[in-house]
Amino acid sequence: MTEQKVKKRGWVKNAAIIFLAVMLVLTFFSNTIMKHSLPEVAAQYVQSGSISAKIRGTGTVAANESYEVKSEQSREVLSVPVKVGDKVSVGDILLHYSEGDSTQVKEIEAALDALVLEYKKSLINASASGDYAAEKRAIELAQKALDKAKADKSANAVTAQQLTDAKAAVKKAEAELEAQNDKVTELTDRFSKLTEGNDNSSEIDVKSAQISAAKSLLNNMKSLSFKAGYDNITEWAQAWMEIDKGKAGTLEDYKAALAQLLAPCINSDGSLLTEPTVLAGTRPADLEYNPQTIRGIVDAYTVISTQEQKIALLETELNSLYVSDGGGSWDYQTVKQQLKEAKEKQKTLDTAKKDADDRLAEMEKMKTDFETADKAVDAGQTTYEEALYALEKAQKDSGKQQALDELNMEAQRKQIDDKKEELDSLKGGGEGSDVKSKVNGIVATINVSAGKTAEANAVLMTVEVPDMGYGLSFSVTTAQSKKVALGDAAEVTNYWYSEPLTATLVGIKSDPQNPGTNKILNFKLQGEVESGAQLSIALGERGGNYETIVPNSSIRSDSNGKFVLVVVSKNSALGNRYKATRIDVQVLASDDVNSAVSGGLTTSDFVITTSTKPIEPGTLVRLADDT
Incomplete structure (x- = not known):
């Protein structure tokens, strides 16, 4: 009994030890598992x-200085030989005006003519006695002479651009004629060499006819008899080429490869072997792999390639019939025809050269006549006015001129003198037929085009002056603006070119859009940059x-x-x-x-x-x- 109790207590003790050991192991592992499950x-x-915080912003690059090209008078624009982005230098032509007077000059001339007409009417209607036929005749003749001079001036108007084009046409005609003369000389020498041999024109004609017939048969094969097979192999080859994009090989190479791969797939009983693995994925979706299609492809390629080889052989035989003179292969009839056509073209170009010379001479004469007529207009205007004044003086001398008429005509004379002075001022200060650049720069904007009228004082175009540098600006809060100072260097964050580009803060001013809360930061840019580019700037505040x-x-x-x-x-x-x-x-x-x-x-x-x-x-x- 005692022995049994001792054994029982030993068993309980061992069980307790085992339980504690198990609990200790489970606790250790549960701790490890829990730790690995935590974030x-x-x-x-x-x-x-x-x-040190950063102030960031984005702005558009603009030139620090621009030159506005303005029209002094209203004139029609003939052409604008520059475009936006072009570099121009001092003296370069920016635009051509049409020849003739400006709208202001024409308006003043018309107004002057109207004043003179009214003055003439006043003289004729004056209540003066006596015979003033001589004075009136002088006025009539002076009027006719002035009208004729104006008509001559209008009839002979020629622009500087037209003269330039005429001179260019003469140079072009000379160059073309000279080149054709050289060609005629070359063909003459070649023909002289060929005439020493035999005329094999008939053999060439026969061989040419054979080639033409063979090519006609080839076209018939491709478009009629073997069209389906030819179209299918072409479509398949193009699809294969597209998959192999970047690899060497022409369309004909891919056709040959297809025919070579597909021919063995046709069994003698008309059935097909499995499609070659090398062609997997190359066949267009609409092209079925069946005996009829594959047989059509192989037959079409075989017949058509054989016909192409026959044509190549015929062309080789034809080429052997031509004579080589070092500059190529030629035949008797071809060179004879070329020489004939060359001489005809030589004659045509010679006529064109004479026409160009005549046109240039005509335009140069028109220019001279225009200048002469312009001087005649000025002289005729003076003569006409003097005739009017002479009539007035004759009427004064007669003592019959009424006081009211005299006062009226005196006012008219003053109006005429003022208008003439205004006309002389406009003509004397005219800007000519061309507008030239006064600065070195880059054309930024163009506001006119050929055929349009440039209004007086209107801005025709803007030329940026790169030598004065570029800059950009953007808006920041007033609080941010207090954290930077003039002269602070900034970083251009979206500029990735190799040339360095620096930005320096050169100005802080009120933002007109938000004057109470914002300021505008102005930066000076140094480096390779173009107007209109969008750049992002990062500027460091002073650190704390x-x-x-x-x-x-x-x-x-x-x-x-x-x-x-x-x-x-x-x-x-x-x-x-x-x-x-x-x-x-x-x-x-x-x-x-x-x-x-x-x-x-x-x-x-x-x-x-x-x-x-x-x-x-x-x-x-x-x-x-x-x-």
Whole structure:
């Protein structure tokens, strides 16, 4: 009995030891499993130091200085030989005006003619006695002479561009005629050599006819008798080439390869072997792999390639019938015909050259006649006015002119003199037929085109002056503008060319769009840049020292504001436990990496920057290096 009790107690003791051992093992493994199921976090200690924030903005590049090309008078534009983006130098022609007077000159001339007419009527209707036939005759003759001079001037108007075109036409005709003369000489020499041999024209004709017939038969094969097979192999070869894009080989090479691969697939009984694996995926979807289609492809390629070889052989035989003189192969009849056609063209070009010379001479004479007529208009106007004044004087001398008429005519004379002075001023200050650049630069805008009228004082085009540099600007808040200073260097963040490009802050002014809240920052650019480009600028604020600085990735926010999560360690029987704890912060300043904050942080706090799973305040976590 006692022995049995001892054995029973021993069994209970052993069972208890085993149970405790099992519980210890399970506890160890459950701790390990739990740790690996927790979110893994990376953390970093709070630091102190300086923060330099960045002010960023985007602006359009524009030249610092531009030259506006304006029209002095209203004139019709003949042509604009430049385009936007062209570089121009001082003296380069920017546009051509049509020949003739401006709209203002024509209007003043018309007004002057009307004043003179009214003055003439006043003279004729004046209550004067006596015979003024001689004076009136002089006025009539002067009027006729003036009208004729104006008609001659109008009839002989020629533009500078027309003269330039006529001269260019003469040079072109000379060059073409000279080239044709050389060709006639070359063909004459060639024909002289060929006439020493035999005329084998009949053999060439026979061989040419054979080639023509063979080509006709080939076209018939491709379009009628073997059209289906020929179209199918062409479509298949093109699809195969597209798949092999980038590899060497022509369409004909792929056709030959297809025929070579498909021919062995046709059995003697008309059935087909399996499609070659090398062609897998190359056959168009609409092309079936069946005996009729494959037989048609192979037969078409065989017959057509044989016919093409026959044509090539015939052409080789034809070429052997031509005579070579070092510059190529020629036959008697061909060279004879070429020489005949060359001489006919030579005659045509000679006539064209004479016509061009005559046209140039005619236009140069018109230019001379125009200048002569222009002087005659001025002289005729003076003669006409003098005749009018002579009649007036004769009437005055007669003592019969009424006081009212005299006052009226005196006012008319003053109007005529004023209008003539205005006309002389416009003619004397005219800008000529061409408008030339006064600066070295790049054409930025063009506001006129050929055939349009350039109004007086209108901006015709704008020329940027690159020598004065380029700049850009953008708007920032007033608070941001106080954190930068003139002369600060900025970084161009979207410029990736090898040449350096720098930006310097040169101006701070009120933003007219938002004068109460914003400022405009103006930057000077130095480097290779073009007007109209969009550039992004980053400008560093002056830095400040802060006691608590954390990575930007550690800052979180919700409806209660911004906060960070710090790792808080807690000891337990199974080891250290780490919990994410919330601390509210306020961001004082930021750069691209870190932010200075205020709140309940110290440099001994360990802030969480990243985690493998979403975490909330109070969540148990494990550190990245805590395995």
